[in-house]
Amino acid sequence: YHFDSVYTSYSTQCEVFETVRPLVHEVMQGFEATVFAYGQTGTGKTHTMEGEIVCEEKKGIIPRAVEAIFESLGEKGKYVSSAVSASYLEIYNEELSDLLTEARGRARSREIARDRARSRETGVYAHNLSEHEVCSAADVLGLIARAQERRRVGETRMNKHSSRSHCVFTLTVTTRETTSEGMTMESTGKLHLVDLAGSECAKTAAGSAAGGGSGAHAAHDARERERKNINQSLLTLGRDVFLFPSQARIPYRDSKLTRLLQESLGGRCKTVVIATLSPSQLAVEESASTL
Ligand SMILES: Nc1ncnc2c1ncn2[C@@H]1O[C@H](COP(=O)(O)OP(=O)(O)OP(=O)(O)O)[C@@H](O)[C@H]1O
Numbered sequence: 001y002h003f004d005s006v007y008t009s010y011s012t013q014c015e016v017f018e019t020v021r022p023l024v025h026e027v028m029q030g031f032e033a034t035v036f037a038y039g040q041t042g043t044g045k046t047h048t049m050e051g052e053i054v055c056e057e058k059k060g061i062i063p064r065a066v067e068a069i070f071e072s073l074g075e076k077g078k079y080v081s082s083a084v085s086a087s088y089l090e091i092y093n094e095e096l097s098d099l100l101t102e103a104r105g106r107a108r109s110r111e112i113a114r115d116r117a118r119s120r121e122t123g124v125y126a127h128n129l130s131e132h133e134v135c136s137a138a139d140v141l142g143l144i145a146r147a148q149e150r151r152r153v154g155e156t157r158m159n160k161h162s163s164r165s166h167c168v169f170t171l172t173v174t175t176r177e178t179t180s181e182g183m184t185m186e187s188t189g190k191l192h193l194v195d196l197a198g199s200e201c202a203k204t205a206a207g208s209a210a211g212g213g214s215g216a217h218a219a220h221d222a223r224e225r226e227r228k229n230i231n232q233s234l235l236t237l238g239r240d241v242f243l244f245p246s247q248a249r250i251p252y253r254d255s256k257l258t259r260l261l262q263e264s265l266g267g268r269c270k271t272v273v274i275a276t277l278s279p280s281q282l283a284v285e286e287s288a289s290t291l
Contacts, residue, residue: 030187034264039276041198092165099147
């Protein structure tokens with residue numbers, strides 16, 4: 001891998017966001033951009049993407065990107081009008097769920113959104129995924145806070161509150177400007193902010209399964225299925241997409257995540273991958289570079 005920048009445990013959320021800021025500019029110009037947080041369970045993906053959304057210093061990339069977008073929209077006299085909408089998709093065990101569907105219960109919203117990835121002329125999209133019109137950064141942060149409560153978490157050896165699903169938060173920004181010739185120019189950009197589920201090796205995962213009896217067996221089987229689905233989709237993403245973005249045949253079909261994001265992958269749109277490493281992975285990297 002080639003890294004454009006490297007951050008340490010002392011780097012601030014603000015510093016990390018500077019890597020992503022140019023993508024906000026792209027979106028304001030009407031382009032599509034994607035940020036992935038990719039790494040082993042417990043290495044800080046959710047911390048990096050969401051952080052503590054109510055704390056100025058600790059808030060992560062999502063709240064900072066939202067604020068940067070609304071700041072741009074507020075530039076005096078630049079836009080005649082604008083509209084922003086947000087959606088939040090969860091992919092768990094290769095099933096799609098809408099994290100922003102209110103009123104209806106969680107099970108129902110899952111049922112509705114489930115398995116509806118289908119193709120249309122313009123690409124692949126999640127059918128029935130709700131889009132929420134938002135007027136301010138505070139509106140978006142409110143939606144995120146509610147979504148966080150619905151996200152599937154579980155305990156892994158390395159993280160007590162581990163995200164067991166991939167989450168794709170998407171902001172769609174439409175702006176209208178008047179050109180010097182007096183015409184109106186409309187553009188629509190999209191920013192996908194993806195917090196991936198954490199990978200976990202079988203040996204480590206087995207260590208976290210305790211107890212006996214048929215209930216424990218069923219729970220263990222469910223955990224194994226979850227772990228395999230997570231690892232399979234991360235493998236496709238890491239091995240085939242991030243390593244060889246210009247390769248002609250990327251197996252997008254191997255996972256719902258890559259299928260849904262195929263427009264943004266393969267070098268067609270601006271993409272930033274934030275790889276988070278555990279202390280033991282860092283030690284291996286360091287000793288390898290010393291050798
Ligand atoms: N740079 C950091 N500074 C302070 N705390 C951090 C940092 N990175 C991670 N943490 C803390 O470590 C714990 C695990 O981080 P987090 O949940 O973000 O990991 P994750 O990679 O998203 O894990 P998973 O894939 O299992 O969901 C959290 O309590 C988080 O607040």
